[in-house]
Amino acid sequence: METNILSVLEHGAEAVESRRNALAFVGKLGAGAILSMLPFGLADEAMAQSAGSDIDILNYALTLEYLEGSFYNQFVPGTLPVPTPGPYTPATIPAAVLPLFQKIRADEAKHVAFLAGVLGSNAIAPLPNTAFDFTAGGMFMPSDYQTFLILSQGFEDTGVRAYKGQAGNITNPVYLTAALNIHSVEARHAAAVRKVRGLNGWIPGDGTDLADGPPQSIRPVYQGGQTRNGVTDPSLAESNMTQGGITISPTDKYDARQIQESFDEPLGTATVKNIADPFVIPDLG
């Protein structure tokens, strides 16, 4: 087992290093920020074939955690666990639910620290608040509480789907258990945020039930896999009712909506990158 872990670590380090060399160009945010984006740029082709290394996957997760962490650090008021205040005005979050969002903010900061710690020298460079544009080019204004909630729900449910999409690709059992233990916490967050919005904690279908009309739609979070750079993510929409080849039909105990809610679906990297891209400077490659 030790040999395997070492082998994985070495392989991962080499992969990261080679991408650094290949992509050592100057971008909008300078070399540091560009390097930070690399894990998200892991080859779609490779991921489609489930060939990403554990290090790549953990850095992919870390990138998502940086995004979530930065979002809550900037929009949830209160004493921050991070030293870098962002450019945004915090949302006006009602006192009744502020402890929930402060708890979520703390969890995301812990996930960042945990994953960065596990990865050690293989971790991507820290992503500062300036690496993110939470207005998505002016489409959202998350300082507005309702908009904040919509994005929070979208990020959390995307996180659940993104972790789920990688579980089967992780080879080290210790990493797998850790990833699963983060994955379920993201699901706890997602459910709680949905409840605050007056929705069920569980996902009833492909998102078309949501009243989040343009330009604030987060429906793609719940839909099937998208194509990016010519690579198609085969993930199914949250309305899927067939699991492992077994189609589940309504009975007197449950209806179609409840069947759809009973299973959360995964997302591959192509779709996750498409969803996250508008919020990341520069894009995720």
Next chain:
Amino acid sequence: MESLFTQAGAPASRRDFFKRAGAGVGVLAAASTLQACDSTDDTGTNPSANIELDFSNDVGVLNYAYALEQLEAAFYAKVISEPSFTSIFNADEQAILRDIAAHEAVHADFFKAAITSAAASQIIPGLTPDFSEVNFGVRGTVLTLARTFEDLGVSAYNGAGKFITNKEYLLIAGKIVSVEARHASIISGLITPNAIAAPGQIDANGLDKANTPRAVVTAANAYIEETLSIKPGTGV
């Protein structure tokens, strides 16, 4: 006292032990204590009621999940069918618990179909739930036990993931565990506003706690007449 269960041996003593541990303590807290008593508890168990889970193959892990889903499904089916259900829970809470009851029934039915399809000869029998110690007329009792079952389920799936060799099975477990986590979060919030888990369930790193199959079946055994066990020598 408890004469109905005395002949069953182990289950009765487990229930007594759990009862003494206090209703608010929860199954998980009692699990480690119970484990220490396992060897003596098991002495009087009817071998025919022992259900051994073989973690050396994926079917064993699926059976493990099937057992837990049966327990959860039976619990919520009872919760929503109690006469007091509509008086101790408001309309929102009733809708939540009915949804969860439906989800757990879906999970149990799915595993039954999936294991029957994959290895019909190896599927475990239907379990006989025993909630005789639970007062279903008390809101706090029902919600606390619901949270315990949900957190137990989350910790069980998270802890069992590494034993699954087939990626498709692992993915399905992942599809289910996040729904269990959603349940756990919502139930926790009904008990304590803004809570998403029982105290101590999420560790200092912001990670859910995974549980070993042994700890989980020990906890689950308090609520079923059969005795779940882990086949020795399978590295679990």
